Amino acid sequence: MFPDAHCELYHANPFELTIAVLLSAQCTDETVNKVTATLFEKYKKPEDYIAVPLEELESDIRRIGLFRNKAKNIQKLCQMLIDKYNGEVPQEHELLTELPGVGRKTANVVVSNAFGVPAMAVDTHVERVSKRLKLADETDSVLEVEKKLMRKVPREEWTITHHRLIFFGRYHCKAQSPRCEICPLIDCCRVGKARMKATKPRKTGK
DNA sequence: AACTCGGGGCA
DNA sequence: TGCCCAGAGTT
Missing domain, CATH: 1.10.1670.10 (Helix-hairpin-Helix base-excision DNA repair enzymes (C-terminal))
Structure with missing residues (x-):
């Protein structure tokens, strides 16, 4: 979708993108990519995530921070997708934020990268x-x-x-x-020049 | 607005 | 070792 996007997860389908962005909260994209690489081999559809015990999903994403909350949210999210949206990810921003674990930033990333709706995702x-x-x-x-x-x-x-x-x-x-x-x-920056001046003298023998 | 969740990465 | 990190939900 965005060939120059900086992160692999932005090239996934809407469902995988939603899962990946939800997982990415408070941890780096490299960590998420390592987990999703194998996670998406095992789990393809919302039904797959709720077919396993919560403990198994927790174990599968254990290397990611906040994994207990995220595993629980993913199962609830998948159940909602099945019950309300025929297993598909809704395209409306407001509906996305109703999903557990999906806030404003995640919803902005999904609508903009999966559905082509311009959005400014502020992290x-x-x-x-x-x-x-x-x-x-x-x-x-x-x-x-x-x-x-x-x-x-x-x-x-x-x-x-x-x-x-x-x-x-x-x-x-x-x-x-x-x-x-x-x-x-540097000339447009609020703190850059002051910071450089402050960190410059590294060997002031006082 | 402040607090909590949490393992991984990096200094 | 200690500290911070591609947030969201609760109080």
């Missing part, structure tokens, strides 16, 4: 980068950041923009160790 990376680059105020909530980004970027580029910002935040403008010394956006 911690997008929030941090947006605030550093003055695309939003430091005290803005996640929702406020999302609105400001949508205002600044053309609608048809919302989806690819959140991919770019996530990639930039994950691999370059990191939370704890941003690579300010080689950053081309």
Whole structure:
């Protein structure tokens, strides 16, 4: 769907994408990819996830953080898909957020990457980068950041923009160790220059 | 707004 | 070892 998406899970079908994004909360994409690689071999449809005991599903995703909550949510989610949507993932954002474990960010990722609806998915990376680059105020909530980004970027580029910002935040403008010394956006940054000055003198014998 | 869940990755 | 991480739900 998005050939330059930074993460394998964005190339999955709507159902697998939903499961993968739900699993990705509070852990890195590399970890999720390792688990889903084998998980999607064993579980193909919603029926497959509820056909096994909860303990077995927990064990299958045990390497992911928060795995107990996530396993429980996945089984409830699959049951809801079967009961209400004929086993398919609904395409409406509002219906998606009614699913257990699916919040605003996950729903935005699903509608934009699986169904082609432009959306700005704001996670911690997008929030941090947006605030550093003055695309939003430091005290803005996640929702406020999302609105400001949508205002600044053309609608048809919302989806690819959140991919770019996530990639930039994950691999370059990191939370704890941003690579300010080689950053081309240093002049637009709220904290970059001050940070470089503060971390520069590494051998001041005081 | 603050708290909790939780194993993996990284310094 | 300690600390943080592609969030969501509850209080």
